[in-house]
Amino acid sequence: MKLAADTLGNLSPEIVVPGYDRAALSHGIVHVGLGNFHRAHQAVYLDDLFAKGLDHDWALTGAGVRAPDGAMRQMLKEQDFLSTVIELDPAGTRARVIGAMIDFIEVDADNGPLIDRMTDEATRIVSLTVTEGGYFVSADTGTFDPSHPDIVADAARPEAPHTVFGAIVAALKARRAAGLAPFTVMSCDNLPGNGDVTRDAVVGFAQLIDLDLADWIEGQVAFPNGMVDRITPATGEGERALAARFGLDDPVPVTCEPFRQWVLEDKFPLGRPRLEEVGVTFTDDVHAYERMKIRILNGGHAVIAYPGALLGCELAHDAMAHPLVHAFFRKVEAEEILPHVHAVPEFTPEQYLELIDARFSNPAIKDTTRRLCLDGSNRQPKFIVPSVRDGLAAGISVDGLALLSALWCRYCIGHIEDGTAVAPNDPSWERLTATAARAKDTPMAWLEMRDVYGDLAQVPAFAGRFADWLGLIWAQGTEAALNAYLKEQ
Structure with a gap:
């Protein structure tokens, strides 16, 4: 059966479906990088939280800055932004459908739609899974590399950036001009000090185009450090076949281990979902x-x-x-x-x-x-x-x-x-x-x-x-x- 909002009621009883009214959800988080890990981790925590009847104004809006992200957007859009998540436990495989995402921004080379959504006052968190190598870190200094060709190109056209950090800076600049408080930028990548690395990238890019803006970002924007953990294999024919054994037609199912962990610094000036209610650890010792x-x-x-x-x-x-x-x-x-x-x-x-x-x-x-x-x-x-x-x-x-x-x-x-x-x-x-x-x-x-x-x-x-x-x-x-x-x- 094709996965879609109007087929959820017809799925096998063994498949857990969203235990809340998705129509009542409203946007709060833009997430850039809709790979398997995000859909098996952050999206699952939010799905659990929404099922408790809590924080329905923190739904996810997906986003991407690479051409392949457009294909992912199309596939998820065709199934109403639902995702199949299959937990691979030796004691028994379990399937669930995650409904925490309500939209996926159009993928555009100049990132105009993404910048607009991040500028929207309803966006209070921008989160990222852009891989360990996606932060433009210099091999020589261990910090942000302003000489990377992609960064140099974005600095020459900051109004139409191609990188996620150029887009974040453009949105923060627009919010500042509109008198809006800045969103929190939350990395969910496996990097030592991922919040600090993200701050280096965002502030470092801003310094190339507007020193006053860079100072404002450094003083006003929160970049919490976090640790994320869940083993999540790549999706191939075997994973699609496994979804089919549950009666689901989903071209992009996610498989993962039962274990998951998320540890975060509690630095969210515009508020955050009550993720501690679903097992997230908030600590100063990330x-x-x-x-x-x-x-x-x-x-x-x-x-x-x-x-x-x-x-x-x-x-x-x-x-x-x-x-x-x-x-x-x-x-x-x-x-x-x-x-x-x-x-x-x-x-x-x-x-x-x-x-x-x-x-x-x-x-x-x-x-x-x-x-x-x-x-x-x-x-x-x-x-x-x-x-x-x-x-x-x-x-x-x-x-x-x-x-x-x-x-x-x-x-x-x-x-x-x-x-x-x-x-x-x-x-x-x-x-x-x-x-x-x-x-x-x-x-x-x-x-x-x-x-x-x-x-x-x-x-x-x-x-x-x-x-x-x-x-x-x-x-x-x-x-x-x-x-x-x-x-x-």
């Missing part, structure tokens, strides 16, 4: 949660993904079931990542690791190692290199993390150990494959990617072990390298 999640979970994904992929494991839970990969994961986490993570009220680092082990091992998720290997050039500096630096500063082993870097380098050569080609899997894939080829004979070529490793090529405790591991991988293979590391005392 960074402790963020460090735990990014180091143990996101870092852990890399730890299992590269050796798993090289050994032919297509799915994450298969990598976890491989004795060597699982043992590598446990040792690296326990000895080289957990020492730099602090407890939060809900978990000690050791308890969180046990939770992550179970989540990664969930056979119902069918998350691919290819997805987890994606975009290493952006993810390694954020999820792995900080643990390396902390380990070096503390004088403890970083051998496993050096081996992980060698495994990533080996993966980027473009084929796995059985000879199967690896399709391009990084925005910088051509550069990575060329560098990996040079590193086969000159290992330091890999570590000299300063945007990833900074000065680590000059740190013998890391660089020497990386070179040793890469040589062993090429001489004897991934299994031999894993065995050698696991035998280390």
Whole structure:
């Protein structure tokens, strides 16, 4: 059955449908980046809140700034902006239809419709999932890069920007001129200090076009930091077939694990939905949660993904079931990542690791190692290199993390150990494959990617072990390298 507002009453009773009158919802949040994660996370929390009869004036309006977002808009519009969310629990798969979104702004290259909606007084929050690499962060400084070609182009035509940050600044400028208070800008991306990174991008762009406006934004606009978590695989034919087994015709269903978490700073001058009523944690100590999640979970994904992929494991839970990969994961986490993570009220680092082990091992998720290997050039500096630096500063082993870097380098050569080609899997894939080829004979070529490793090529405790591991991988293979590391005392 085609998913639509007028077919909800005809769906199978096992499918949970919105428990509220969607016609009574009104707009409060513009969300840019309608990928799977948002629809399995923020939209689900709001759906739960609306079902409690609360805060119906905080409904979502979707938005996008890339051409492919137009296709997503069309598909969601055809089903009245409803989304199928399927929770993949080993104890039983559950499906629900999410109704928290009530509109999706027309996608336009110059972002006029988006700027207009953000300028609307009813918009009190603008939230973002634009990927870790979408914030124009300089590899050299770790802060906003005003010299990026997309930013330079927007600064030359600030009235018709192509980037989300250009559009946000244009809307804030219009609100200021109209005497309206500024909306809150809330990142929902997996970035250390995501609110601070977003502030750098918005203020940094404004400084290119209007210093007075930039000062006003810096003083008046809130950018709460937050930590978000839910494993959400990409959608393919298998996911569409799963929706069909529930009797749903939905071209863009979302599948996800049962677990979810959201931790936020409570910085919302124009108000916010009462998300604490549906499990969101509001705290001034977001960074402790963020460090735990990014180091143990996101870092852990890399730890299992590269050796798993090289050994032919297509799915994450298969990598976890491989004795060597699982043992590598446990040792690296326990000895080289957990020492730099602090407890939060809900978990000690050791308890969180046990939770992550179970989540990664969930056979119902069918998350691919290819997805987890994606975009290493952006993810390694954020999820792995900080643990390396902390380990070096503390004088403890970083051998496993050096081996992980060698495994990533080996993966980027473009084929796995059985000879199967690896399709391009990084925005910088051509550069990575060329560098990996040079590193086969000159290992330091890999570590000299300063945007990833900074000065680590000059740190013998890391660089020497990386070179040793890469040589062993090429001489004897991934299994031999894993065995050698696991035998280390």
